Amino acid sequence: MSHRISRRRFLKIAGLGTAAAAASGLSRSARVVAASPKTAAETRSVPTFCDICFWKCNALAHVRDGRLWKVTGHPDDPLSRGRLCPRGTGGIGAHFDPDRLRAPLVRHATRGEEKWVEVTWDEALGQVAERMLKIKAEHGPEAMALFSHGIGGTFFKHTLKAYGSPNIAAPSFAQCRGPRDVGFELTFGEGIGSPERTDIRNARCLVLLGSHLGENMHNTQVQEFAEAIAQGSSIIVADPRFSIAASKAKHYLAVRPGTDLALLLAWINVIVTEELYDADYVAQHGFGFEHFEAAVASYTPEWAYPETGVPAKLIRDSAREMARHRPATLVHPGRHATWYGDDAQRSRAIALLNALLGSWGRKGGFYYPSMMDVPAYPYPAYPKSARGKVDNPDHRYPFASETITTGIREATLSGKPYPVKGWLVYATNLLQAMPNEDETIRAIQNLDLLVVSDVIPSEIAGWADIVLPEATYLERYDELNVEMFREPFVALRQPVVEAPDDQKPNWWIARQLAVKLGLQDYYPWQHIEEYLDFRLKGIGSSLAEMKQKGVLRGPAAPLYFEDGVAPEFYTPSGKIEFFSPQLQQAGFDPVPVYKRPESGPPGSFRLLYGRSPVHSFSRTQSNPILRDAMPENEIWINARVGRRMGLASGDYVRLRNQDGVLSNRIRARVTEAIRPDCVFMVHGFGHTSKGLRSAYGKGASDARLITRYAVDPLMGGTGTNVNFVTIEQEA
Amino acid sequence: MTRLGMVIDTRKCVGCMDCVVACKTENDVPDGHCRDWINQRLEGEMPALRLTITSERCNHCDRPPCVSCCPTGASHVHDYGNVVLVDHDKCIGCKACLASCPYGARFIHPQGYADKCTFCIHRVEQGLEPACVAVCPTHSMYFGDLDDPESEVSRLIASRRHFVLKPDAGTRPRIFYLE
């Protein structure tokens, strides 16, 4: 009897996934306490948002008997929809990480030796301020640059702007999505942004070039990918590696690395010559279609076959498949687009293919995101900088729409257009994030001051003069998350547990630094709670309410042209530019032109890299929970190549790149799932920082092997799939 | 009677290990051990390849050798849902159950007793789904009563092609994988 009741109740509730104790259930769970002590314990849940990557899913952090227990998705979150990705689920490991930075450190040996003395915050920030003021006096405020990645950098940016420097950059542009957004801006007048405005959920046909969803775990993207699979949407994947996404595909194209532009142009050619494109859409919104039509005429699938290694028939079939489902065909723009240096043009080709299919502004294509209008906190105006930004002198890269990290590095090395003498580095491991580690180290040698704020002893922290240990995202307040998305929302990050040692939150550090720099006027608020409460009151909420709710959703706005979005394109022509006069004027191809990628030395393999679902870049390898899930990375080697070399999966090898750089030892994964002309590894491993005891020397680092990079002439992005390695057996 | 079981959709599953990580935090599974894991089976030759991903754990078998071989009754079939559980205080750590499980689903907890997936009975009996089911970002996992023809799991098994692991071991596993 009681079984029936509790079963019914279970079945009813399970769907909702909300806690509720069936009378009979409770009496039993009392009996299984042995099997799971925690049921008896005292627990509380605190809403906040995740920071293991930049998706910023809203979450509930659960504390049991005063100890952090687990993090789960916030049921009312449009991003996570109640389910975090594996990294977010393992996020509590960031709090427990035994290798964490504990107190401010000042270097007492030569740079990079990782020798420190612990000091008080007052002393550490005092030194930073003193040396920043010296740099300002001798070289001007622009000589101080800030590298900052993620929402935690908000107040550091504020402090540096108040100090007078415009040189603020994140790797998310020149090492990540820059080319993609530029390619789309040039075509539609708008970028893709983050979270991506891709309507995967409603796509009837989804095309992925790279974009290894399922390994790339950007939460909403993966969830919607699964929905697409469930709906039986036809999936087309082009990847030299048989990725997880490829295993779900109807058409898998094992494209030769670096030839995607040829593939894209061939697809375009089929759709144009067979007149499969959305003629009305093109006529209504398109600009320069005739030129474009002529320009792509020669790129037949037969032409593309020898370039891409993809049979002409497969190219045709997949192109027709796309056309069949238009406008609900989404050719995914990707995110990490910095591959070969022709990336903005490749992204433009992706944009143009989507334009042909009429998917921009249409259901199942690219929706129009909306954002909540949360008033900014009123600050005094920032000082005007006499000199322009240092990263892109006389607009060498005319279409760079954000600051170029590697541009700042170049200026630091050359002293041109003006010297850069200080780096403030917040939450970005520049030695793993930027190509050519050696250039970064040489640039650091030119500095008078390198300050790094991190949570663990990262490689970049190892080179710092002063290290500022931050509290993890589970131990601090942060700027509100207000983002362009499917529906407007605002989210709060708040402390769940206390920082274990002398770590401080970014807002406190940035504010104290400003005060010591004599910039206290820029911080009218004493505690971030005042700041947050002010902004939240501006939307009729309050900090008190948000501490309870965590996330507030705004009224959904129309998403597509069909439900009332005005088709406006912020290009010079005000239309979708199939042919781009601004590119032509700047001396670039107005319609993308394919150039064959350089091949590597004989007997070498192109080094490709990507994500593991359980790690984020170089930041999670010492997280005890995620490390347990994947302690080291592997190098994927084609089965035939492996057999020829007498390699078996699990054997340790070392990789030597074209410039003689030798990698740390890494296990081989000898597999059919990769082309014979390339190898693949997960980014972020092979740590060289001794402070990361649990991750030190585990696996190999792709970054160390990436000594070469192809700079995108349009926007200064660094294409890093241009390195080649040979494989050396480990005795 | 209630017979709790799981259905996992291999079409949607991306092998992300969220289920594994969620189990770790939910159940404090000690470092270097796991109650659930991901297997990948890759067949064919580039580019004609086929990948099958299975999220695996104790199958809570209907004929569990791990229970019959247990000398102390520590391994037992729980009265609610026929869930196979281990009573830590009865377990002497003889490892007979480890040796008897065809799926290698069990391990010896550092504290000395045999441990494995509990189907999160502590959650289920409060009307919650198991942690791994609740976290799965692709909604590949389903949980419910196999004896109730109306339950989602029963309907899925009835309507879609599926397989179980090592049927020849004769343990009658209660986790079903949709093809």
Add this chain to the structure above:
Amino acid sequence: MLELISTRANPMIDPAMHVWGWEIPVYLFLGGWVAGSMVLSGYLMRQDRKPGESCVCDVLPWISLVLISLGMGALFLDLEHKLYVWRMYLTIQPASPMSWGGWILILVYPVLALAALLSIPGDLLGRWPGLARLAERLKTPAARNALGMASILLGVGLGIYTGILLSSLGARPLWASAALGPLFLVSGLSTGAAFAHMIASNPREQSLLLRSDNVFLAVELALIALFLIGLSTSTEVHAEAAGLLLGGPYTAPFWVLVVGMGIVLPLAIQLLMSSHRIAHTIVAPLLVMAGGLALRFVIVSAGQYSHWLTP
């Protein structure tokens, strides 16, 4: 090509199952040995003998007490949750050989103790009148026979138990054979007999034990054949398991140590001994005993050699 990848990494399970080390094989060997000794000494106890005539059944109980204690020591060492061992004796799990094995061991002790008591000459017991009176009562033929029978029955129980302990663990195809129980029982008997005729001082008894040992060894060979044929002709999984001993990684130890040096060679020597072509030597019985130990090690570890990823 087929590629299998697993993220599972549980000690003792991955990459290959390895839950039992040396303790269990040693325990099974000693258990079998004691079982054999109990059957034999039980039988001999029931034979009437001339006054003053010596009998191995006077010493075997003493030795068995030591062996069984060593065996249980090994078993205890293997437990991961040692402080909870008493839990075994709060319950009887009919489906679990481990369980009733535990209980049989409890019964074995008093029987062995009484049998041992029997062998003590009365005058030695003078100082303990209680024991002396007990011993006197046991010396009656009826009691002797009863004790002998108890010894035989418990011996058989113990022998069978050590045999089917493994075959009850359904999951390991190599162990899933009905022939395994009898095989271990007979192996225990041959070990017991070998040891007995090695130490027997009474010629009549020695040749009896020698001849019976030869029979046990012959039967053991037959059972091994049965065991392998049975598996090989069963399902694919079982055939694969048998393959471990027929060409697989355990072939050499099995055929050389267990069959060759543990059974065939000593059997040949002992046949010569029993037909008085050669003098009695302790080499043969020692080989038999070593073979019995090897058998336990090979079967236990080969059985655990699990193909951890086969779906």
